[in-house]
Amino acid sequence: MYQTTYHRPSSVAEAVRMLGEAADGKFLGGGQTLIPTMKQRLAAPSDVIDLRHIAELKGITVSGRDVRIGAGTTHEEVANHSGLAAVCPAICYLAGHIGDPHVRHMGTIGGSISNNDPAADYPSAMLALNAMIHTSKRALSADEFFTGLFGTALDEDEIVTAVSFTAPEKAGYAKFPNPASRYALTGVFVAKRPEGVRVAVTGAGEDGVFRATAIENALSRSFEPSVLDGIAMPADGLMSDIHASAEYRANLIVVMAKRAVQAANG
Incomplete structure (x- = not known):
């Protein structure tokens, strides 16, 4: 792994500021893609900005059939949320079958959809559920958000903050x-x-x-x-x-x- 500078912001605004000040910074969600890539020396960001400790990115809210999931919520938390299971058990099932326990306890929904790996599970859920992807700048429909192989509509300094959808029948x-x-x-x-x-x-x-x-x-x-x-x-x-x-x-x-x-x- 190449040398990098680690940052631990406490807010989305602070994270965006840190990226702007970095020569070649990268946001870190759960680290399940970026860290292995850095270990293999396929990526060498000057700064790594860790989003895992930002409280405003965490949590699941279910109001009736309306669901909002913070981008920093782990797969394990999605898989085991009783309120979410009551209205949309399919997404709990999906989250519970991602990778292995280590991946599920570290990986986040925001990191997964921001990376948009062609074999990742969450992008299919977001697209089928007609979800809205909320960012530090705007809200995009899933149809607009996913633009191709590893591609999204995110700007370089834009952070996914949450996803929301109305649970289907x-x-x-x-x-x-x-x-x-x-x-x-x-x-x-x-x-x-x-x-x-x-x-x-x-x-x-x-x-x-x-x-x-x-x-x-x-x-x-x-x-x-x-x-x-x-x-x-x-x-x-x-x-x-x-x-x-x-x-x-x-x-x-x-x-x-x-x-x-x-x-x-x-």
Whole structure:
């Protein structure tokens, strides 16, 4: 690891100021991506600004079906929040199957969506839930926030502070995990509302998380796994790597969508 200067701000405003004063600073959420990258000398920020101790970034609020999750909330806290489980158990399930216990106790929802790894779980939930991403400057819909592979609409000095959404009537998540990392080879989050169904896919797209409109249209007609029989997702635009081919991932999208719907229906 290259030499760096560590900072521990106590507020979002202080963190933004510290970044502005740094030659090449980086924000640290849970550290599950940045720290390993620094250890491998693939990143060498002059300053690391640790967001983990900022109180205003923490906590989960559930009011009726309206949910707000602070960006500094860990996966473990999301997984075990009883109020959240009462209105949207799918996101608790998702959080409880991220990585291993170490990752779940350190990693944060804000860090995950800010990094937008193509195999991360949370981006699919945010997109399917039509969540709002709140930052130190503004609020963006998930459709606006995720812009491509490891890409977001965040400015360099912008910090995700919270996510919010209204819990749908039903939601479910299913993924085919890499057996070593627990990253999604393919994961599908489905959310049903009176106005229709949103379906988001992670782990499969060459350009990161995306919505599966063909599956959305089918499930909007009937929210049952059987309506997906015969649907074939195209392999164009899907990843091929040492873990799975694009064709295999195309098949997994439908299989995981069926399992997600089954989970949503209880």
